[in-house]
Amino acid sequence: MGQALQRNDGAGAPAKARGTRRRARLSERVGDIAYPVGTIVAILVIWEIACRQFDIPAYLLPPPSSVLATIVARYDLLAMHTLVTTGEILVGFLLSIVVGVVLALLITSFRPVERAIYPLLVISQAVPKVAIAPLFIVWLGFGWEPKVLVAVLIAFFPIVVDLVAGIRSVPSSMRKLALSMGANAYVTLYKFLIPHALPHLFAGLKVGVTLAVSGAIIGEFVGADRGLGYLLLFANGQMDTNLLFAAIVVLSVIGVVLFYLLLLIEAWLLPWHQTQQSPEN
Amino acid sequence: MQLATIIKAQDTLGPMSAKRSNAPTLLDCERVSKIYHGRQGPVIALEEIDLTVPRGEFLSVVGPSGCGKTTLLNLVAGLERVTGGRLSVSGEVLNAPLTDVGIVFQDATLMDWRTVLDNVMLQVEVRRLPVEPYRARALDLLSNLGLEGFLDAYPSQLSGGMKQRVSIARALVHKPSLLLMDEPFSALDALTRDKLNVDMQALCLAEETTTLFITHSITDAAFLGDRVVVMTPRPGRIAEIIDIDLPRPRPLALRETPQFGEYTGRIRTIFESAGVL
Ligand SMILES: Nc1ncnc2c1ncn2[C@@H]1O[C@H](COP(=O)(O)OP(=O)(O)OP(=O)(O)O)[C@@H](O)[C@H]1O
C-alpha cells in the first residue's frame, strides 16, 4: 500500500529542468531576433550595392542610405503624420476589439442572434472597403472618424471569427463540469469559456492589428489632409520617391511594433500556452 | 494524512458492504428510461433501469460500448432529463444539474491555463467555498495522489496518468456526496491504470464518498466495486447486479486468485449469453 504514496508515472520534477530550459529559451529568443534582423540587413546591403552599381535613378528606387537620410532630414514632417495615423490605427483597433468581442459573445450565447448576424458579417466582408470609404467621407467628413470606421470594419472580422471558433471549441465535458459546479452563465463565461478561447482570440487580434493599419491607410487615401496615407499620395504626386519610401518604412515599423506588442501581451497573459513554449517541450 | 494508516484503520472494520448494508439510500432509479430522438428515429439508450445505491457504496458499471453508461451518468448528474421513470438523489427527484457531485471525465478536462493546484481550487472558487481550509484539503488530496512536487506545473507538463489524478482530486476536494467517473482510466496504459486502481481504492476508503464508476474493463469493475452493474446494449438494460464479497483493501494480486476469477467469469458469461462477447 506504501506504493500509493510514490509517484512514478513519468515526467521529471519541473524544478530540476527549469534552469536548462530557461537557458534554452533565452537562446531561442535571441535567435528569434537575430535571424530576421540578419536577413533584413543582408537585403539592405544588396539593395544599396545594386543601386550604386547599376546607377538606378533615385525617382525609381532610392538606395536605403538616402531613404534613411530622408527620414532623418524630414523627421518633423514624418512624426506629425505618424502621430495622426497611429492614433487612427489604435482607436480603430481598440474599437474593433470591443465590437468583435461583443459580437462573438452574442453569437455564441444566443442562437437566434447567430442566425441573424452571421450572414450579415460575411456580407460586410464581401463589400470592398475601398468602395464604401468615400461614403464614410460623405457621412463623417474629412476628420479621423471615417478612417477609424474603415479600420474597424476590416479589423473586427477576424476577431469575431476566431473568438467564436474558440468558444465553440470548448469541449462538452468542460461545460458539464461547469454545470456540476453550479456555475452560472457569467462564471461559466469568465472562468471557463473565455480563458479557453483566449489563444484563439489572440490569433484573431494578430490578424486584426495588421488589418487595422491597412484600414486607416485606405481611409486616408480616399480623403485626408494629414496622416501617412496622405503623405504617401503627396510624395507620389511630387515624384519624391525618397519620401515615399520613408513613409512606407515608418508604416511598416508601426505594424511590426503593434504586432510584437500583442505577442508580448500574449506571452504575459498566456504563459501556459503551447505557442509560449520552446520547441523541445 | 497517511494513506497507509487510514487503510489499516479501515481494515479492522471489515468489508465495506457489511458496514453499508443498512446505510440510507443516496441514488434511486425506478424504471428509468432515456430515449434520444436522433436523425434516424428514436434511440432507446436506457430501458427500465432499476437501481438503488446506498450511501458510501462503490458501484461499478460495466458494459460494452453503446449500452448507455454515459447516458446513465448524465442522467444521474442531472445533465440530461429522464424520458421515463423516476430518478432521485437524496430522496429528491432531479430536475436541474446536480451540484453535490464530483465528476471525473474520460479525458481529464483540466484547465490548461491553471496550475495543478489551481485546477483543483477551481472547484472551490466556483462554489465560493472558504479558500483556506479547502486549500489545505486540496494539498492533502494532491499529496495522497503523489502530486506534491507538481503543484505549480501546468497540465501540458503532466503525463496522462498525472492529469487524471488532478481531475480526481478536483472531483473530491469539496467533499461531494456522489463521485461520478466515466471511464476515467481508459486512456491510460495498463501499468498506470493498475496503480490508479490501487490509489482510487485507498482514496474511496478514506473519503467515504458514494461512487459510480463506469468502465469497459471487467477486471477494474470487479476489483474496485462493492457491487458491479452489468449492462447490455440495444436497448441499454441492466442484465445483472453482482455483489463482490471480497475484503478490503484489495491488493492487486487478488486479481490472480480463483475467487476473483469467479466474479469476472460470471460477468463474462453474462456478456457471452447476451451475444456481446
Ligand atoms: N445526444 C444523443 N443523441 C442521440 N443518441 C444518443 C445521444 N447520446 C447517446 N446516444 C445513443 O445512446 C446510446 C448510448 O450511448 P452512451 O454514450 O450512453 O453509451 P456508452 O455506454 O457510454 O458507450 P461508450 O462505452 O462507447 O462510451 C448509443 O446508441 C448512442 O448512439
Ligand SMILES: [Mg+2]
Ligand atoms: Mg460513454
